[in-house]
Amino acid sequence: MVGKRLRFETDNPTEFVDITDRLRDEVQRAGLWIGRLHIQSLHTTLGIAINENEPLLLRDFEALLERLAPVGAGYQHDDFARRFDIAADEPENGHAHCRQLLLTGFATLLVEDGELVLGRWQSVFAVELDGPRQRQLAIQLDGEFAQAQRRHRKDSSENLVELELSRQLLVDPEPVSAPMRRLVEAGGKRLRPRLVQLTAGIGPRTEPLRAAALAAAVELLHNATLIHDDYVDESTHRRGRPTVAAAEGPERAVAVGDYYFAKATRLIAEIGNRSVTSTIAEALEAICASQIDDVALRGAFPGDHDSYLRVVRGKTAALFAAACASGAQLSEASPEIIDALRRYGDLVGVAFQMADDMVDFSPSSGKPVGLDIRQRVLSLPLIYAAEDREVGPEVRRLLAGALGDAEVGRVAELVASSGALERVKGEAQALVDAAVQELETIELDGLRPILISLARSAVDRNA
Amino acid sequence: MSAVNVVTRELERLEGLWEDGLSDAYRSYLEAVSEFESADQPRLALAAALIEVGIRLQGLGGRAAAAPTLLMGDLCLARSSRLLADAAPHSVQVAFARAIEEMSVAAASERPAPQIRNLLVRAFEAR
Numbered sequence: 001m002v003g004k005r006l007r008f009e010t011d012n013p014t015e016f017v018d019i020t021d022r023l024r025d026e027v028q029r030a031g032l033w034i035g036r037l038h039i040q041s042l043h044t045t046l047g048i049a050i051n052e053n054e055p056l057l058l059r060d061f062e063a064l065l066e067r068l069a070p071v072g073a074g075y076q077h078d079d080f081a082r083r084f085d086i087a088a089d090e091p092e093n094g095h096a097h098c099r100q101l102l103l104t105g106f107a108t109l110l111v112e113d114g115e116l117v118l119g120r121w122q123s124v125f126a127v128e129l130d131g132p133r134q135r136q137l138a139i140q141l142d143g144e145f146a147q148a149q150r151r152h153r154k155d156s157s158e159n160l161v162e163l164e165l166s167r168q169l170l171v172d173p174e175p176v177s178a179p180m181r182r183l184v185e186a187g188g189k190r191l192r193p194r195l196v197q198l199t200a201g202i203g204p205r206t207e208p209l210r211a212a213a214l215a216a217a218v219e220l221l222h223n224a225t226l227i228h229d230d231y232v233d234e235s236t237h238r239r240g241r242p243t244v245a246a247a248e249g250p251e252r253a254v255a256v257g258d259y260y261f262a263k264a265t266r267l268i269a270e271i272g273n274r275s276v277t278s279t280i281a282e283a284l285e286a287i288c289a290s291q292i293d294d295v296a297l298r299g300a301f302p303g304d305h306d307s308y309l310r311v312v313r314g315k316t317a318a319l320f321a322a323a324c325a326s327g328a329q330l331s332e333a334s335p336e337i338i339d340a341l342r343r344y345g346d347l348v349g350v351a352f353q354m355a356d357d358m359v360d361f362s363p364s365s366g367k368p369v370g371l372d373i374r375q376r377v378l379s380l381p382l383i384y385a386a387e388d389r390e391v392g393p394e395v396r397r398l399l400a401g402a403l404g405d406a407e408v409g410r411v412a413e414l415v416a417s418s419g420a421l422e423r424v425k426g427e428a429q430a431l432v433d434a435a436v437q438e439l440e441t442i443e444l445d446g447l448r449p450i451l452i453s454l455a456r457s458a459v460d461r462n463a
Numbered sequence: 464m465s466a467v468n469v470v471t472r473e474l475e476r477l478e479g480l481w482e483d484g485l486s487d488a489y490r491s492y493l494e495a496v497s498e499f500e501s502a503d504q505p506r507l508a509l510a511a512a513l514i515e516v517g518i519r520l521q522g523l524g525g526r527a528a529a530a531p532t533l534l535m536g537d538l539c540l541a542r543s544s545r546l547l548a549d550a551a552p553h554s555v556q557v558a559f560a561r562a563i564e565e566m567s568v569a570a571a572s573e574r575p576a577p578q579i580r581n582l583l584v585r586a587f588e589a590r
Contacts, residue, residue, distance in 0.1 A: 232534060251526065252571055254522060256571060258563060270557060272553055285538070292538060
């Protein structure tokens with residue numbers, strides 16, 4: 001609900017002030033999408049009318065008012081001798097009060113799709129009956145505002161994905177669905193399905209249910225890769241819960257990962273869009289190839305910037321890019337839009353991974369500091385610290401040896417003191433800026449602000 | 464493009480597997496794909512062979528492979544998926560996925576797995 005005052009000045013004793021455009025502005029400014037605009041005169045000699053703004057007709061109205069309640073027609077209200085508490089400047093305006101009785105002091109106007117609902121010839125007038133004066137109208141706008149509308153759409157589409165995920169897990173055999181359900185229910189940012197859903201609304205063919213099916217499949221695929229990843233990295237916890245490999249053994253982890261890899265590709269094939277199937281399949285291949293590179297690079301830990309980018313482009317960014325491109329392909333967007341969104345996803349994906357690397361050095365992240373160091377996971381802050389002229393030699397010496405708590409703590413300190421975190425942060429921000437630039441050249445049907453916000457939130461882990 | 468060229472190009476990073484059972488598996492599926500367009504046959508036979516070799520590498524249904532070998536198996540499955548996306552009708556893609564699902568559920572349930580080659584040959588019949 002939004003409340004305001006509309007102030008204006010009249011120039012004549014009787015005057016029809018057309019306030020339609022000002023009311024339209026208020027609806028737009030408030031972002032009211034669907035609802036009502038209430039207006040109420042705050043004066044006893046100011047009426048409200050909805051009628052046609054045609055000058056001769058307005059003179060007819062004025063004449064009508066004059067006929068029905070003429071000026072100086074012996075109104076008792078104007079007999080000051082018989083009234084109490086009269087102000088010094090009290091006007092003789094019995095006619096104006098009587099005329100107001102013939103009009104109305106309030107009105108409710110409907111708003112739909114962000115516009116006042118008015119007929120072709122309808123205008124809204126404040127009718128001055130005792131001017132000239134300073135006047136004000138109270139207005140209130142209530143209903144669903146654009147921001148809430150966007151939030152509602154976002155909530156609805158996110159709910160669709162969650163429902164689709166639950167539905168798919170419900171029909172799967174327990175030995176595979178139980179571990180996956182634990183992982184899915186433990187949370188996660190759901191950035192990839194969100195990207196699918198957003199980009200699936202860009203082209204001319206918008207089908208929320210197919211988009212939700214694709215989004216859920218992409219999320220299942222992502223989780224399937226995590227299950228194998230956790231076994232490879234010997235991780236014991238993910239999203240605050242034991243990993244499938246740690247809780248149920250590597251054999252179960254292999255089987256659950258394979259099942260959901262296959263199921264996700266099946267769900268995507270069942271959508272029946274060959275471009276979408278190819279896009280996701282290519283991303284999956286890039287992910288798997290990069291995981292091999294990632295493990296191979298651990299021999300040269302912490303690696304270098306180029307190797308880091310090559311691995312991250314495949315391991316993380318490929319699915320971000322595919323999520324963006326496949327959603328747009330599903331909606332039959334133009335090739336230019338699909339390509340721009342693919343580049344946007346790639347840049348956001350790399351930035352996301354850089355931000356994720358920084359979390360490992362943040363005591364307030366809720367995760368143990370230095371987990372990536374301990375597991376010798378590719379990490380850009382670590383690469384920069386190892387290259388640093390001052391702290392680099394000590395970082396490299398520590399990483400070359402056994403990594404106990406003391407060594408991990410010392411490496412984290414050196415990374416923090418080297419300025420590496422600020423450097424990575426700046427690089428991630430620059431990638432987000434480049435991703436936003438990609439959106440500048442294409443028509444996105446109002447989705448640009450959401451995609452920009454999503455890109456920024458990918459690197460802002462406090463968001 | 465000849466079948467040899469197609470297979471050679473698709474073996475990038477998996478070359479070592481060719482002599483380690485992949486070529487035998489590939490040849491065994493050629494008959495099952497004889498009804499498909501001739502240009503698609505090498506890719507489809509290779510897709511099936513990669514699944515067979517991939518799940519063997521991973522140790523699905525047996526002892527889980529060590530990390531690097533598991534990742535090679537993952538890459539086999541992923542490449543197979545891409546080959547199917549390129550060359551297989553939608554119905555065959557679905558049938559292949561169902562075959563892997565069946566193998567995976569058997570492994571997760573600690574039940575004997577069906578013969579993968581039989582499953583995949585049947586999957587080609589879904590065209």
